[in-house]
Amino acid sequence: MEKTNLSDSLKKLEKIVNWFESQKDIDIEKGLEKVKEGVKLIKSSKERLKKVENEFEEIKKEINNED
Amino acid sequence: MNSSLLRKLRDWRNETAKKEGVELFRVLSNKTLADIAALEPKSKVELTNIKGIKDKKYYSYGREIISIVKSCVAQTKISFPEKNKLSTFETLVAEIKNNELNEKNKKAEINQDEKIYSVSGFLDYLNEKLSSTVAKVKGEVTSLDEREKVIYFGLKDKNDESIINCLIFRYQYEVSGVKLEIGNEIIVHGYSEIYKPYGRLSLKTSLIELAGEGVLKKAYDQLKNKLEEEGLFSAERKKSLPLLPQTIGLITSSQGAAIGDFTTNLGNYGFKIKFINSSVEGKQAVFDLIRAIKQFQKMENIDALAIVRGGGSLESLQAFNNETLVREVANLEIPVVCGVGHDKDVSLVSLVSDLAVSTPTAAARIISKPWDAAVEKINRDGSFLINAFEKKLYASSHKINTLSFSLSYNFENIIQKFSAIKIDFMGKLEKIKYSTENLTNQINHLESLIINKYGQLILKIKEQIYYSESIINFNNPERQLKLGYSIISLKGIIVKSIRQIKKGDIVDVNISDGKINSEVINIKK
Structure with a gap:
């Protein structure tokens, strides 16, 4: 699986959110596409975030063990 | 055989041969001497019976031989009672025997009165008498x-x-x-x-x-001048005594006081004294003295020869002014110390001697003096040696003390320097420790900072994701449809107002799971 870049994902999500907030009338089709893309990004971001969190916890543990 | 007699005969024979300047056997052969010693002849008849002694020899030496035999035989007889002085009985017996012997001799003489002599025999008889x-x-x-x-x-x-x-x-x-x-x-x-x-x-x-004194004095002066001119008394002829003489030859009379004076004043230095008895009185002593000197000349390892006697008149000292004796002394290789006393004129033997003093005591002193000096020197050197050694010892111990003091001082210095360095080093270590701790703290601080920041970042991201999610969910049209709402569109355009439609239009009704085509039947306001 391609590694998700969180920063990129967040930027894309921000764009999608902004898009929704700027539209008076949301095109159902376009909105759906955006939603689908957003859901995909959120899912991968969550997974990536989970992984980063885990790695971070590991690192914290290692640092504490070193003391 | 009478061996002491043989010895005496041999001495006499050798002396006689020397006097006459002939070989020994010309006087008497050894064989003849042995025969004489064995038979002890006391008369001409007995003597001429011995092979090798004919009239001619008898004339030359007969009386002397007989007198030697008689004196020797008599001596052995006399010595018998002397040896047993305590035993009066034995002395008595010996005297009686002697008397008997004398009686016999007297009888023999009486017999001889009646005897008729040959001329030769009579002259022999007379000569025998005259020899005494x-x-x-x-x-x-x-x-x-x-x-x-x-x-x-x-x-x-x-x-x-x-x-x-x-x-x-x-x-x-x-x-x-x-x-x-x-x-x-x-x-x-x-x-x-x-x-x-x-x-x-x-x-x-x-x-x-x-x-006569005057003649003696004149002869003394003449001989003295003569010998002096020959250089016999010169200083360069004088031999010096060995450094420490040990074996001392001594010529003097065993009878006089001189021998005692000499030996008691020699001191206890372990001298070996070889003594040859000699008469020292009157002119006849010259033969004895010459004989003694000749004996010493033959001996080896004599360090010094002392010739001593007490003082006396020119007449009694004649032997010591005898030319032959003076020359014998001059020819000696042994250094001679002469201790002969004198009245007015120093004896010529004194003058020719290597060292001359006027008493036997002084002669002994001269010989023992270097020993006194040696003993004194040993004592002095001994104490000097000890002092010098003590000084050295003291100097050494002083040096050791100084060295050990400076050593300990320097060592203490080193220790002090070392401890200073140690303190300095400890300080530096402390500094290092401090800065390390500081660094660790900084790192820890940075670490927690990073962790916090990053945690916050993660949280923020999370929030962002959830926010995005909520927004997206909210805007998801499918959500509306699922709730039972439907979206009506005419020709692809979502109908939001009744003005967009009229009766009879066919609209698309989108619901969650499909599309319904519916005809507008009525429009109400």
Whole structure:
């Protein structure tokens, strides 16, 4: 699986959110596409975030063990 | 065999041969000497029975041999009672025996009165008697006949016309050191003898001396000048004593006080003294002295020879002014110390000696003096050695103290320096520790900072994601449809107002799971 870049994902999500907030009338089709893309990004971001969190916890543990 | 007799005979034979300047066997052979010693002949008959002694020999030596035999045999007899002085009985017996012997001799003499002699026998008998008439005779020289071996001279009484013929062997003449001149007054020592071929009596002289103090003094001065001119008394001739003499030859009389004076003053330095007894009184002593000197000349390892006697008149010291003796002393290789006392004139032996003093005591002192000095030197050097050693010891110990002090001082210095360095080092270590801790703290701080920031970042991201999610969910049209809402669109355009439609239009009704085509039947406002 391609590694998700969180920063990129967040930027894309921000764009999608902004898009929704700027539209008076949301095109159902376009909105759906955006939603689908957003859901995909959120899912991968969550997974990536989970992984980063885990790695971070590991690192914290290692640092504490070193003391 | 009588060995002491043989010894005496041999000595006499050797002496006689020397005097006459002939080989030993010309006088008597060893075999003949042994026969004499074995048979102990006491008369001409007994002696001439021995092989090797014919009339001629008997005439020359017979009386002397018999007198030697008699004296020797008599001595052994006399010595018998002396050895047993305590036993009066034995002495008595010996005396009786002696008396018996004398009786026998007397009888023999009586027998001889009746005996009829041949001329030769009678002269032998007379000569035997005459051999005991040793005497000193004073007179004036009236005639002189010097032959090669013998000197004949006549001696006349000063007061009347009495005269006696004398003869002396060359050797004895030379030793006497008196030049015979007609008209001189002299004293001769000797005994009489009849020369058989002429029936003439002559005095067999063994020694000549000058008569009268004045003559002696004159002879002394003459001889002294002569020897001095020869350089016999010169300082460069003098030999010095060895550094520490040990074996000392001593010539003096065993009778006088000199021997005691000499030996008691020699000191306790372990001297070995080789003593040869010699008469020292009067002119006749010269033979003894010369014999003693010759004996020492033959000995080895004599360090010094002392010739001593007490003081006396010129006459009693004549022997020490004898030319032959002086020359013998001069020829000695051993250094000679002369301790002969004198009245006015120093004896010529003193002058020729290497060291001369005027008493036997002083002679002993001269010999022992280097020993005194040596002992003193040993004592002095010994204490010097100890002092020097102590000084060295003290210096060494002082040096050791100084060194050890400076060593400990320096060592302490080193220790002090070391501890200073240690303190310095500890300080530096402390600093390092401090800065390390500081660094660790900083790192820890940064670490927690990073962790917090990053945690916050994660949280923020999370929030962002949830926010996005909520927004997206909210805007998801499918959500509306699922709730039962439907979206109506006409020709693809979402119908939001009744103005967009009229009765009879066919619209698309989108619901969650499909599309319904519916006809507008009524429109209400």
